[in-house]
Amino acid sequence: MENPEPLQSRLLTSPEPSDEDIALYRGLSADTASGVAVVSTVVRGRDYAATVSGFLSVSYDPPTMLVCLYAESRIAEAVRTSGSWALSLLGSTHQGVANWLASPGTPLEGLLAQVPYRRGTATGAAVVDGSLTYFEVRSTAVHTAATHLIIVGEVVAMGSIASGINAMDPLIHFGSAYRRLAR
Amino acid sequence: MENPEPLQSRLLTSPEPSDEDIALYRGLSADTASGVAVVSTVVRGRDYAATVSGFLSVSYDPPTMLVCLYAESRIAEAVRTSGSWALSLLGSTHQGVANWLASPGTPLEGLLAQVPYRRGTATGAAVVDGSLTYFEVRSTAVHTAATHLIIVGEVVAMGSIASGINAMDPLIHFGSAYRRLAR
Numbered sequence: 001m002e003n004p005e006p007l008q009s010r011l012l013t014s015p016e017p018s019d020e021d022i023a024l025y026r027g028l029s030a031d032t033a034s035g036v037a038v039v040s041t042v043v044r045g046r047d048y049a050a051t052v053s054g055f056l057s058v059s060y061d062p063p064t065m066l067v068c069l070y071a072e073s074r075i076a077e078a079v080r081t082s083g084s085w086a087l088s089l090l091g092s093t094h095q096g097v098a099n100w101l102a103s104p105g106t107p108l109e110g111l112l113a114q115v116p117y118r119r120g121t122a123t124g125a126a127v128v129d130g131s132l133t134y135f136e137v138r139s140t141a142v143h144t145a146a147t148h149l150i151i152v153g154e155v156v157a158m159g160s161i162a163s164g165i166n167a168m169d170p171l172i173h174f175g176s177a178y179r180r181l182a183r
Numbered sequence: 184m185e186n187p188e189p190l191q192s193r194l195l196t197s198p199e200p201s202d203e204d205i206a207l208y209r210g211l212s213a214d215t216a217s218g219v220a221v222v223s224t225v226v227r228g229r230d231y232a233a234t235v236s237g238f239l240s241v242s243y244d245p246p247t248m249l250v251c252l253y254a255e256s257r258i259a260e261a262v263r264t265s266g267s268w269a270l271s272l273l274g275s276t277h278q279g280v281a282n283w284l285a286s287p288g289t290p291l292e293g294l295l296a297q298v299p300y301r302r303g304t305a306t307g308a309a310v311v312d313g314s315l316t317y318f319e320v321r322s323t324a325v326h327t328a329a330t331h332l333i334i335v336g337e338v339v340a341m342g343s344i345a346s347g348i349n350a351m352d353p354l355i356h357f358g359s360a361y362r363r364l365a366r
Contacts, residue, residue: 001295003299003301003312006301007301007304007310008342009319009341010340011305011340012245012338012340015245017246021246024341028316029243031315032272033217033218033364034217035357054240054241056217056238056239057237058329058333060208060330062195062329066328068239068241112184113184119190120192121189121192127190133212135212143324143333145324146242147242148241150333154195156197157192157194158192158195158208159191159193161191172364175351181216181355181364182362182365182366
């Protein structure tokens with residue numbers, strides 16, 4: 001049922017988007033609702049972990065996931081180096097963890113000192129305690145996309161350790177804020 | 184703060200996951216909360232559109248998005264053929280549209296007869312009326328990942344046509360059901 005009224009779209013200047021284009025895109029893309037997860041890995045005995053909203057289940061057969069990471073970030077380099085990672089899907093009680101691991105300036109030393117976690121069975125990566133679900137993943141491909149890496153991998157282990165309210169109450173990111181689902 | 188209690192993980196049988204592995208993964212990955220969008224394109228004057236929850240904003244500079252589509256689907260073939268697509272982010276009033284365009288058996292003839300839409304300025308693809316935001320995208324890369332394609336593209340136009348409640352009320356997919364955010 002076509003509405004003949006034209007859209008008031010912003011057309012992007014090509015090939016170089018303007019600062020205004022980018023600012024507008026940041027605002028509009030913030031209205032993409034998503035779950036919130038922690039991606040983690042271990043390199044030479046050291047834990048790396050960061051909050052992400054850019055992750056997806058890609059395929060069931062074989063179970064395949066992807067995560068998008070800023071290519072210049074510490075976590076991207078660590079995940080590339082280790083070749084395996086865990087994704088912990090956060091619940092509504094995890095907002096403090098999400099904030100802490102989203103800060104660009106988090107120190108590596110003591111990164112997880114205040115974050116309750118257990119060790120992933122297959123990869124040894126930190127899995128946030130109380131997560132709705134978690135997946136341990138072995139990378140199978142890394143694609144560059146603009147400033148980011150799309151890291152695709154095969155799930156090698158998975159489970160759920162949610163208890164209490166978290167089990168049905170995922171943490172949601174929308175409009176640059178953390179939100180919860182209506183009951 | 185490591186919890187020494189071991190995780191009760193399911194380890195996947197490699198290289199071929201069992202039917203039980205896949206069934207468990209389907210269940211666990213359903214607890215990934217996400218926004219809901221319609222991906223659409225036009226090939227030889229014909230509209231193609233499908234509901235998706237596998238999409239992401241990848242990068243701000245340049246504005247870049249991705250969508251994951253089952254490789255054997257009609258919509259994947261259409262998006263590959265046309266090279267451009269629109270992504271309409273649905274609001275809570277769009278549940279009927281989401282259900283309709285998620286049905287595998289939707290007829291191509293009359294696909295959008297009951298769906299209010301306008302034409303995208305840059306691509307001509309259908310944009311669902313009342314969407315929180317929409318993006319028109321030109322594909323820049325297609326990656327195969329298991330049964331799916333990861334289609335990455337540059338945003339060429341964007342805007343918002345949400346009105347009333349939809350503006351701050353995204354449709355959410357969680358636990359194999361449509362949900363809304365708590366206020």
